[in-house]
Amino acid sequence: MLEKVLREEWGRLLALLVAQFRRLDLAEDGLADAFEAAARSWPVDGEPDNGPAWLLTTARRRIVDRMRSEEVLARKMPLLAVDAAVTQEAQRVMVDSGEVTDERLRLVLLCAHPTLSREAAAALTLRLVLGVSTEDIGRLFLQSKATMAARLTRARKRLAGASFEVPADLAGRVGIVAEVAYLAFTAGYAPGTGPDVVRSDLAGEAIRLVRVLRSVLPEPDPEIDALLALMLLQHSRRAARIGPDGALVLLPDQDRTRWRTDEIAEALAILTPLAHAAPAPYLLQALIAAEHTLAPSSETTAWKRIVERYDELLTLQDTPVVRLNRAVAVAEANGAGAGLEALDSVALPGHRLPAVRAQLLERSGRHEDAIEAYAEAIALCTHGPERADLARRQQALEGFPPHSLDENTF
Structure with missing residues (x-):
């Protein structure tokens, strides 16, 4: 239960804490403390009716306690620039599904800050927004856990004093957010560690991230559309990736009747207007994925x-x-x-x-x-x-x- 909450709620809870307290380090540490407290108390006292709300309340208390203990340091620490209305909303809300989408988008765009390299931005977003472990992020970037931990620490420090808002001009960050989403999707379907054949919940979160991004763009972006189509085509196969014995099933051996036809249809509908668009990386990958989807079998691909x-x-x-x-x-x-x-x-x-x-x-x-x-x-x-x-x-x-x-x- 707690692991599921961590994967599904980490980014949402962290975004609320960042909006309220305006310090990324405090928000992350407080939330981590709350999850540690839950790991100790829930097995003994039982799981609360609203786990995310319990975690948010506990994290807030831990952060307030820490702020009191470091009052002098806090005066000198650069705070994130957060609109007062956003801070007030973050103080009020108690984790209802769908209520804090904008806050999560702000967190994503913060992680995609221009002062960060794209690799650092992607790694930080995977960690902060989607809760991917430092070890798994390191495997995605072909780096050791220690190296990635140091890189994440440097990235957090570079964001001190940055703005926690949706910028008026998204163009500079859209490409970074797209890379972040696809890396998160990859983490879902190519886990570096652990017993899971796939992590479809993580892949689903990456798809939701792209949908949110599309919804806030002032005009359609063909590559973002293509990225969503690519993800949907890959995601449509999730049930067929796992055999009756729980083992991994590779593409040639998958039962194609288990592929999600609704997601395939949505993806193909997105791709159809892009058929004659200029070649671009996500579009070409989506067209490759479509070839697999349209073929009755691997032999006829x-x-x-x-x-x-x-x-x-x-x-x-x-x-x-x-x-x-x-x-x-x-x-x-x-x-x-x-x-x-x-x-x-x-x-x-x-x-x-x-x-x-x-x-x-x-x-x-x-x-x-x-x-x-x-x-x-x-x-x-x-x-x-x-x-x-x-x-x-x-x-x-x-x-x-x-x-x-x-x-x-x-």
Whole structure:
């Protein structure tokens, strides 16, 4: 229960506390103290009827106590600039669903402050708005927990004295917020640690973030529209990603009748007016996802068209992940050998590169090399369900036909 509240309510509660007390450090520490108190008391005293309200009240008390104990320091500490009406509203509200959307948007835009690098802004938003652990954020950015913790601390300090408001001109921050949302979505569907196959609640929060962003933009933004379509297409598969035994199910093996047709229909309706728009990263990724959605099976997917989309994407966004995903598509379109050749240009830390190489080696009949690659991937993988899937594939390699290859774009 408490873990669910943390994932669903952290950003909402933190936004209210920031609006009321105007200090990010106090708000975050007070809320963390409240969750620690809940972890101790709820198992003994029972869960309160309104958990979020209990946490908000407890956090407020902890913050007031700390402010009293550091009164001299507080006078010198730069405060966030918060409109008086917002502060009064934050003092009054007691966590009703949907009531504090604007405050969460203010928190997102604060984290996307121009003084922060995009990576720092994304990391800080994942931590503060969506409650993603520092360790998992580090894995997303291919950094250690200690390095990411230090980066988050520096980012918080840079925001001292900043403005907690929705700026009149959103253009400078929209791209950062979009990156933040997609990174959060990735954290939901590619968890770095833990037992969850997927974290659909976190992905759903990222989708809600994009919907809020679209609602406040003065005019439509094709890339934000494309990002929402991309997320909906990926999110529509969530039920099919988990098998009856609770294990991870990769794209080629998913029961496509379990995909959410309402979300697919919404995504395709968003994409239709963008069909002839100028190529852009989110749009190209959404079009790739649509190819998977429109095909009855992995075998009938238009892989050559997907390769062409990836070629376009590389001209705009040449990253190791894009190259890895392109190699998978090349293998499906032109054979495992061609896919292995495409992998030669990929340099990517972590388990995904050796995992893809293992599957291609297996399909090429190079079983001993595949077993070694699976072992390397297993050693590097810290996500329980993915590690179990890799181990199953390695153990079943001899005496079974080659497994289907999964594309790593969710």
